[in-house]
Amino acid sequence: FATLLEIYNKITSNKTGFETYSFIHETAKTGERVYVGSFSYISKNVTIGDDTKINPQVFIGDNVKIGKNVTLYPGVKIYSNCVIGNDCTLHSGVVVGSDGFGFAHCYENNYKKVPQVGNVIIEDSVEIGANTTIDRATLGSTIIRKGVKLDNLIQIAHNVEIGENTVIAAQSGVAGSTKVGKNCMIGGQVGIVGHIKIADGVKIAAQSGVGASIENENELVQGSPAFKSNQYQKSYVSFRKLPEIVNQINSLQKELDLLKEKLGE
Numbered sequence: 001f002a003t004l005l006e007i008y009n010k011i012t013s014n015k016t017g018f019e020t021y022s023f024i025h026e027t028a029k030t031g032e033r034v035y036v037g038s039f040s041y042i043s044k045n046v047t048i049g050d051d052t053k054i055n056p057q058v059f060i061g062d063n064v065k066i067g068k069n070v071t072l073y074p075g076v077k078i079y080s081n082c083v084i085g086n087d088c089t090l091h092s093g094v095v096v097g098s099d100g101f102g103f104a105h106c107y108e109n110n111y112k113k114v115p116q117v118g119n120v121i122i123e124d125s126v127e128i129g130a131n132t133t134i135d136r137a138t139l140g141s142t143i144i145r146k147g148v149k150l151d152n153l154i155q156i157a158h159n160v161e162i163g164e165n166t167v168i169a170a171q172s173g174v175a176g177s178t179k180v181g182k183n184c185m186i187g188g189q190v191g192i193v194g195h196i197k198i199a200d201g202v203k204i205a206a207q208s209g210v211g212a213s214i215e216n217e218n219e220l221v222q223g224s225p226a227f228k229s230n231q232y233q234k235s236y237v238s239f240r241k242l243p244e245i246v247n248q249i250n251s252l253q254k255e256l257d258l259l260k261e262k263l264g265e
Contacts, residue, residue, distance in 0.1 A: 015053060049086065079136065085124035093131035096120050100135040100158025100176060114138060116158060163200065205229060
């Protein structure tokens with residue numbers, strides 16, 4: 001069924017050619033059967049592979065490399081020097097290569113911006129949902145590995161690496177320099193701090209907060225701070241009974257005080 005839908009989608013969106021109000025710099029190189037929609041801007045030294053579809057109002061910065069059979073939906077912005085692999089899909093509002101959140105604390109509580117001179121590399125067969133942002137590295141590259149699927153409204157910070165075939169649901173954020181392993185599954189509204197490592201195959205339940213590295217492969221974690229899901233669920237049962245437990249403790253304390261008074265007599 002999915003294959004049939006894919007064929008239908010290719011037939012209905014099989015546009016080619018350059019629309020009148022698009023701009024393509026004279027140094028840009030485009031492959032065969034490429035489509036560029038109106039009001040899109042393709043900067044100097046850009047390379048675009050065969051069968052790629054660039055819808056209206058897309059911006060592609062200097063020296064960007066885009067592979068074959070890529071679809072960029074309206075409003076995608078790709079900053080300079082970034083690399084997009086083959087068979088990728090970027091939905092509307094995606095921003096690739098914006099500056100990482102890098103500021104150095106200076107005198108009198110001022111902050112000096114740290115230039116972000118790296119890039120973003122997106123490997124083959126990656127899909128990125130609407131309004132997701134992927135920041136360029138301070139130095140080196142922010143890397144989205146082959147087969148990764150990112151939902152809408154996700155923030156990937158500078159120098160992050162997301163491993164092969166990892167999927168991340170909406171409204172999650174990964175802070176700078178964190179390395180997420182391959183085949184991970186990350187639920188919605190998960191927050192992951194910077195400079196940690198997540199092992200291969202880890203599953204993180206929705207709304208969890210990960211504040212330390214997860215070293216064991218295929219572990220399932222939940223909560224904030226996140227820990228093993230089965231322990232979290234057992235703890236949560238006790239947490240829901242906390243008012244009842246407090247009342248019992250208070251009652252026992254009163255009985256103990258009475259007993260002490262009697263013994264004192």
